[in-house]
Amino acid sequence: MASPVPVVRIAPSPTGDPHVGTAYVALFNRCVARRGGGRFLLRIEDTDRTRYDASSEGKIFEALRWLGLTYDEGPDVGGPNGPYRQSERTALYREMAETLLAKGAAYRCFCTEARLEELRATQRAMKLPPGYDGYCRRLTPDEARKHLAEGRPYVVRMIVPKEGETSFTDDLRGVVRFENRTIDDQVLLKSDGFPTYHLANVVDDHAMEVTWVIRAEEWITSTPKHVLLYRAFGWDEPRWTHLPLLRNADKSKISKRKNPTSLIWYRDQGFLPEGLLNFLALMGYSLPDGREKFTLADLEATFDITRVSVTGPVFDLEKLKWLNGEWIRGLSDDDLAARLVAHHVRRAAAPTPEDATHPVLTWMARHPGADAAFASIVRRSAPLVKERIRTLEEYGEIAACFFHDGLPTYPAADLVAKKRTPAESRDALVAVRARVAAAEFRAPALEAALRALADETGWKPGDLFTPVRTAVTGAKISPPLFETMELLGRDTTLARLDHAIAALSA
RNA sequence: GCGCCCAUCGUCCAGAGGCCUAGGACGCCAGCCUUUCAAGCUGGUAACACGGGUUCGAAUCCCGUUGGGCGUACCA
Numbered sequence: 001m002a003s004p005v006p007v008v009r010i011a012p013s014p015t016g017d018p019h020v021g022t023a024y025v026a027l028f029n030r031c032v033a034r035r036g037g038g039r040f041l042l043r044i045e046d047t048d049r050t051r052y053d054a055s056s057e058g059k060i061f062e063a064l065r066w067l068g069l070t071y072d073e074g075p076d077v078g079g080p081n082g083p084y085r086q087s088e089r090t091a092l093y094r095e096m097a098e099t100l101l102a103k104g105a106a107y108r109c110f111c112t113e114a115r116l117e118e119l120r121a122t123q124r125a126m127k128l129p130p131g132y133d134g135y136c137r138r139l140t141p142d143e144a145r146k147h148l149a150e151g152r153p154y155v156v157r158m159i160v161p162k163e164g165e166t167s168f169t170d171d172l173r174g175v176v177r178f179e180n181r182t183i184d185d186q187v188l189l190k191s192d193g194f195p196t197y198h199l200a201n202v203v204d205d206h207a208m209e210v211t212w213v214i215r216a217e218e219w220i221t222s223t224p225k226h227v228l229l230y231r232a233f234g235w236d237e238p239r240w241t242h243l244p245l246l247r248n249a250d251k252s253k254i255s256k257r258k259n260p261t262s263l264i265w266y267r268d269q270g271f272l273p274e275g276l277l278n279f280l281a282l283m284g285y286s287l288p289d290g291r292e293k294f295t296l297a298d299l300e301a302t303f304d305i306t307r308v309s310v311t312g313p314v315f316d317l318e319k320l321k322w323l324n325g326e327w328i329r330g331l332s333d334d335d336l337a338a339r340l341v342a343h344h345v346r347r348a349a350a351p352t353p354e355d356a357t358h359p360v361l362t363w364m365a366r367h368p369g370a371d372a373a374f375a376s377i378v379r380r381s382a383p384l385v386k387e388r389i390r391t392l393e394e395y396g397e398i399a400a401c402f403f404h405d406g407l408p409t410y411p412a413a414d415l416v417a418k419k420r421t422p423a424e425s426r427d428a429l430v431a432v433r434a435r436v437a438a439a440e441f442r443a444p445a446l447e448a449a450l451r452a453l454a455d456e457t458g459w460k461p462g463d464l465f466t467p468v469r470t471a472v473t474g475a476k477i478s479p480p481l482f483e484t485m486e487l488l489g490r491d492t493t494l495a496r497l498d499h500a501i502a503a504l505s506a
Numbered sequence: 507g508c509g510c511c512c513a514u515c516g517u518c519c520a521g522a523g524g525c526c527u528a529g530g531a532c533g534c535c536a537g538c539c540u541u542u543c544a545a546g547c548u549g550g551u552a553a554c555a556c557g558g559g560u561u562c563g564a565a566u567c568c569c570g571u572u573g574g575g576c577g578u579a580c581c582a
Contacts, residue, residue, distance in 0.1 A: 013582050048581055113580075120579095129508050130578060155580050173511070182509050182578090190580040197582050221510055221577040244512085244575095251574055279518095282531090286519050290530055309519075312575065316517050319532040329545075387545040398543080447541085465541040477543045 006038035006212045006239075010071075011045045011201065014056035017262035018063035020315075021216065021246055021254060024280050026069045027296075028243055029214045031303035033072070038211075042074030043204060044085045047194045057085075063263040067273045068296055073208075081208040086200050093195035096203045096233070097156045097188055105232035106188060108154040109136035110147045131184045132157065156189035158198075158229065166224035171241040172310050178224040186225050198222060202229040205238060212239040214305075217312075218253070241305060244284050247312045259315055270343055270392030275324035282323070283313040293326050325390035336386055337379040343392040344374075359400035366405060377402050380487050384479035401473035401484060407499045408474020415467045415500050417459075425467045426504035428459065432468055433497045441490045443482035450482075471500030 008029040012022045026042075033040035042064070046052055061076050073079025083089060100106035109132075111119075116132075123130050137159065139147075147154070160183045167177040188199035195203070205213060220242050230237045248258035255261065260269075266276050274295065281299055282292060285308050328336065347355070348364045355361045364374060381399050388398045401408065416425045431453055439449040454464045469481050472493055478484060485493045 011582090015582080045582065051581065109580090116580085124507095127507060153580095157580095170511095176510070178509070184578075187580050192580075194580090196580070201582090216576095217511070218576055218582090222582095242511085247575080249517085253576070282518060284519085286530095288520095290520065292519085292531060311512055313519090314517060316532070319518065322532055325545090385544095388543065450541090462541055469542060473542090475542090478541095479543085481541055 006036040009041045011043045013045045015051040018060045034300040035303045039072045042071040046087045106158050109157045110152050110154045153191040155187045157185040206235045214241040217242045244312045247314045272327050275327040279320045321390040333382045337382040340378045359403045360396045363403035412503045414470040417463045417466045443486045447482040
């Protein structure tokens with residue numbers, strides 16, 4: 001049964017934005033495939049026509065590509081076991097449903113939605129466990145034939161034995177048992193002709209030679225139904241592993257309302273694919289040596305699925321930001337700059353209302369076509385901000401001083417040094433202006449000049465730099481002052497100092 | 507309600523009977539460094555849910571309780 005080469009898959013539904021949980025499950029699946037020298041495939045489970053979202057599939061491809069979670073087979077990359085879209089495989093499911101019908105492992109159910117609802121209401125009222133009552137299972141062949149001839153809509157349900165139990169072995173939890181009487185006669189083929197997950201999943205995994213099902217924990221309760229289907233078809237069961245569910249802070253299954261779940265959000269927020277992936281791996285997994293920062297390749301090289309923990313991890317955005325910051329600090333200046341440029345170019349292509357005040361995006365809007373100038377500013381500022389940002393998006397806050405076209409605005413009070421009067425601060429700025437004007441415009445020279453000034457006037461360096469910082473950057477928090485002045489250049493720096501002096505003279 | 511899964515610091519993990527006076531990381535607090543903010547470095551805060559067993563010995567094994575989660579759809 002245990003195939004030497006694992007064939008695994010992820011099977012997301014195209015019902016909205018690509019979900020962080022999809023990436024999470026994809027990550028572990030891919031690790032298993034890579035480690036075992038096997039194959040990893042992507043199958044689109046688009047059998048729910050009411051929730052189908054045409055734009056979703058492409059976004060799933062894009063998000064997985066962004067993360068580097070590439071697959072060996074899939075709708076967009078092809079493969080020998082296609083098509084990889086379930087809506088294109090409906091003939092197969094119908095055929096397989098017929099097979100089950102012929103084997104006496106399934107039956108047609110003509111119950112209407114109304115009857116089912118009534119049944120559920122009754123069961124609820126009588127505090128009975130919900131579930132199909134098997135009405136159509138007891139139909140005589142003649143009755144069934146008659147209904148069919150009348151063209152009454154029907155679904156195909158699987159026949160679950162009333163006695164005994166069905167169990168399976170989960171890699172992380174051992175044997176899991178279910179009494180058959182607690183398992184419902186699951187619908188396999190819907191009245192619209194599309195299969196339910198249960199049928200399609202089993203049929204496709206078998207057809208696509210999947211040997212190992214690694215999916216989220218929410219599927220555990222459905223697994224005995226799948227086991228029963230494999231048996232009804234006479235097929236070998238795959239190996240089963242159920243991964244823990246990512247959680248909100250309140251421990252409930254991660255959801256849009258309580259936590260960002262869209263992979264697109266994480267990308268637009270400026271998380272690096274390496275950082276997100278690394279963080280996801282930390283949710284339930286750890287390397288034996290305890291190292292927390294590692295690459296996908298590191299993970300794949302040593303991955304051991306038995307090390308995955310089974311408790312549902314709370315998704316902690318703060319730790320993600322820290323880890324992403326670690327990744328950013330580990331980037332070369334060139335790489336960081338390239339990513340910052342790409343990030344802002346993409347952001348600019350799809351602006352949001354809040355972006356109207358974004359320092360970087362508004363600069364780009366004011367300077368159309370100034371790609372080279374933009375890239376230059378970003379490249380030169382990258383080393384100054386590298387230790388100060390945890391996401392690419394945070395660049396805009398700390399680097400705003402490089403993107404003012406005119407003069408920066410700020411409260412004049414910010415120009416006043418600690419324990420000094422506005423007049424004293426103005427005089428200090430006048431002196432600073434003179435030294436700066438005379439200095440070579442390089443950070444070390446500028447710093448030396450102003451430190452000398454502080455020394456001569458009896459100011460503490462830090463106190464003297466405060467008004468200068470506000471004047472030059474327009475903010476109390478900024479990249480290192482002298483490097484910033486050098487980057488801004490003599491003209492801009494002097495203009496800003498003059499503006500500050502004027503503000504304090506008013 | 508019923509079924510199934512789970513249970514170590516606020517959070518993420520380590521711990522596979524003695525190495526645990528329970529270790530690391532994020533966060534938080536304090537100090538150092540320091541031109542702001544960061545980064546970096548030091549130190550601190552903080553947990554084995556509870557009760558029974560088993561054992562010479564249990565965070566680690568078993569049972570129960572409690573708590574949380576998931577499932578209970580012609581959704582996946």
